Amino acid sequence: xxxLRSPGGLLVxxxxxxxxxxxxxxxVAGPDGGEDSAPVSMAFSDGTASTSATSxxxxxTRKAVxxxxxxxxxxxxxxxxxxxxxxxxxxELNRADGDENCAPEDRLGAxxxxxxxxxxxxxxxxxxxxxxxxxxxxxxxxxxxxWEEVEFDVHKPEPESSTPDVLExxxxxxxxxxxxxxxxxxxxxxxxxxxxxxxxNAEREIExxxxxxxxxxxxxxxxxxxxxxxxxxxxxxxxVNPTQVTDGGSFEELVEENIESSIEGFEDDDRDGRDDxxxxxxxxxxxxxxxxxxxxxxxxxxxxxxxxxxxxFEKDANETKFKIEVEDLTTGTYDVVMADTxxxxxxxxxxxxxxxxxxxxxxxEGHPPLNFDPRGRRVEVQQGGTPYLxxxxxxxxxxxxxxxxxxIEVDLNNTxxxxxxxxxxxFEKEADKAAFTVEVGDLTTGTYDVVMADTxxxxxxxxxxxxxxxxxxxxxxxEGHPPLDFNPRGxxxxxxxxGTPYLxETMPTTGDQDx
Numbered sequence: 396x397x398x399l400r401s402p403g404g405l406l407v408x409x410x411x412x413x414x415x416x417x418x419x420x421x422x423v424a425g426p427d428g429g430e431d432s433a434p435v436s437m438a439f440s441d442g443t444a445s446t447s448a449t450s451x452x453x454x455x456t457r458k459a460v461x462x463x464x465x466x467x468x469x470x471x472x473x474x475x476x477x478x479x480x481x482x483x484x485x486x487e488l489n490r491a492d493g494d495e496n497c498a499p500e501d502r503l504g505a506x507x508x509x510x511x512x513x514x515x516x517x518x519x520x521x522x523x524x525x526x527x528x529x530x531x532x533x534x535x536x537x538x539x540x541x542w543e544e545v546e547f548d549v550h551k552p553e554p555e556s557s558t559p560d561v562l563e564x565x566x567x568x569x570x571x572x573x574x575x576x577x578x579x580x581x582x583x584x585x586x587x588x589x590x591x592x593x594x595x596n597a598e599r600e601i602e603x604x605x606x607x608x609x610x611x612x613x614x615x616x617x618x619x620x621x622x623x624x625x626x627x628x629x630x631x632x633x634x635v636n637p638t639q640v641t642d643g644g645s646f647e648e649l650v651e652e653n654i655e656s657s658i659e660g661f662e663d664d665d666r667d668g669r670d671d672x673x674x675x676x677x678x679x680x681x682x683x684x685x686x687x688x689x690x691x692x693x694x695x696x697x698x699x700x701x702x703x704x705x706x707x708f709e710k711d712a713n714e715t716k717f718k719i720e721v722e723d724l725t726t727g728t729y730d731v732v733m734a735d736t737x738x739x740x741x742x743x744x745x746x747x748x749x750x751x752x753x754x755x756x757x758x759x760e761g762h763p764p765l766n767f768d769p770r771g772r773r774v775e776v777q778q779g780g781t782p783y784l785x786x787x788x789x790x791x792x793x794x795x796x797x798x799x800x801x802x803i804e805v806d807l808n809n810t811x812x813x814x815x816x817x818x819x820x821x822f823e824k825e826a827d828k829a830a831f832t833v834e835v836g837d838l839t840t841g842t843y844d845v846v847m848a849d850t851x852x853x854x855x856x857x858x859x860x861x862x863x864x865x866x867x868x869x870x871x872x873x874e875g876h877p878p879l880d881f882n883p884r885g886x887x888x889x890x891x892x893x894g895t896p897y898l899x900e901t902m903p904t905t906g907d908q909d910x
Contacts, residue, residue: 572595
C-alpha cells in the first residue's frame with residue numbers, strides 16, 4: 396500500500412486518513428469519514444486494568460509515583476520502571492470473512508485486499524505505567540462492517556521508508572524498537588540505573604471473538620494491553636537484572652520471548668482498560684448466580700508452624716463479602732496478596748495472634764472495596780514477600796466438598812508449525828490435592844512455554860528422538876513440581892515457542908466426576 400504524508404501531519408493510507416499520535420501522547424484527530432465510516436481509537440495500557448494478575452509467580456507490584464512502576468520478587472529484588480517505549484511500525488485491522496460492507500469498486504483505486512484491511516503507523520508509544528486509563532495513540536475512521544483480527548508489528552524505524560519520522564524531536568535510539576529505563580536494586584546490593592534497548596522484531600495476530608462491529612452510530616475503541624510486569628522475569632517469577640540482558644547473553648532470548656507474549660488486544664469501548672466481552676460475561680454471571688457461600692482453610696506453609704486461618708466468600712443479590720481470618724500468627728503486619736496483587740493488610744496483635752479483613756461490595760466505610768473476584772485464585776498471607784498461609788479459593792461452594800473427585804483429560808490440537816507434534820493435558824482433583832499435567836510427544840527439540848490464558852506458567856524442555864516432555868503442576872506445592880496456583884478449567888492452554896503456538900486447546904470445565 397502506497398504511503399503519502401499529507402499536510403497537517405496526517406498519514407494517507409490508500410485513501411483513508413489516519414491521525415497519528417505525537418510523541419507526548421497527544422493525538423491528531425482524523426477527518427470525518429462520512430456515512431460509511433465510524434471513529435475508532437487505538438490505545439495502550441500497562442496490563443494492570445485488564446486482568447487481576449499483574450505478573451506471574453509469587454511476587455508483588457506497587458505504584459510509586461505517577462508514571463512509575465515498582466516490582467518486587469520473592470527474593471526481595473526490586474525493579475523500578477520509569478519509562479517504557481516501543482516503536483509500532485504497523486497496526487493492521489482485517490475484515491471478517493464474508494463482510495458485505497467491503498465494496499472495492501466504491502473506493503477509487505482500491506482492490507479487494509485494500510478493502511479487506513486498514514493499516515496505521517508507524518508510531519512511538521510510551522506506555523502508561525500507573526495503571527490508569529489507557530493512553531490513546533491513534534485516532535482514525537474505519538469503514539463500517541465486521542473486523543475479525545488485528546495484526547500488531549513492533550519494529551525498529553526504517554530510514555528508507557517514506558513514512559513520517561516518528562523519532563523526530565525525541566532521544567529514542569534509531570536502531571532500537573524498544574527502550575526501557577529505570578532502576579534495579581538487588582536484595583543484597585546497591586541500586587543501579589539502567590537503560591535496556593532491543594531491536595526486537597515482533598508480530599502478534601489478535602483475533603476478536605466475536606468480531607468488532609463498527610457502525611456509524613457507535614464509537615469503537617481497541618486497547619492493546621502490554622503486560623510489562625512479565626518482561627524481566629524468569630519462569631519462577633524472580634526478577635532478571637536488566638543490566639545483565641545483553642546481546643547474545645543468557646537472558647536476551649528470555650526477555651524477548653516475554654515481550655512477544657505480553658501483548659493482547661480487545662474491544663474496549665468504555666476505555667477502562669478491560670475487555671468489554673469479559674466484563675459483559677461477568678455481569679451476566681453475577682445476574683444468573685444465586686446465593687453463594689464458600690469457605691476453605693488456609694494452608695500453613697512453614698515460617699510460623701502454629702499459624703492457621705480461613706477464607707470465606709459470601710454473595711447474595713445485594714452484596715458480596717470476602718473475608719480472611721488468621722490466628723496464632725506472630726505479631727506484625729501482613730499483606731493479603733491475591734493473584735500477585737496486594738489487596739489489603741492484616742494487623743496481628745495480642746497473645747492469640749488474631750486478625751481479620753473483610754472486603755465488601757458495595758463499598759462500605761471501614762472495609763476495603765471488593766473490586767476483584769477471588770474465586771479460582773490464590774490468596775496468600777505474607778510478610779516481606781514470604782508467604783505464611785495460602786490457599787486457592789474454590790470456584791463454587793461444592794468444589795472442595797467431601798469425596799468430590801474430578802478427572803478431565805483432553806488432547807491438544809496441532810496448529811501446524813510441527814505437523815508431527817501431539818500432546819494431551821490432564822486435570823485431576825481430590826478433596827485435599829490437585830494436579831495439572833501437560834504432556835507432549837514428537838515435538839522438535841527445544842524449550843517451549845506452557846501458556847495458560849495468555850500467561851506463561853512453566854516450560855517444557857523437549858529432548859531426545861521421541862520429542863517428549865512433561866510438566867506437572869501440583870497443589871499443595873511439592874518439590875520438583877511448579878505450584879498449581881491457577882484454575883485451568885475453562886481456560887485456553889497452549890504449548891508455544893517464541894510466541895508461536897504449536898499445540899493448543901481450551902480445557903473443559905467438567906469431566907468424569909464422582910461425587
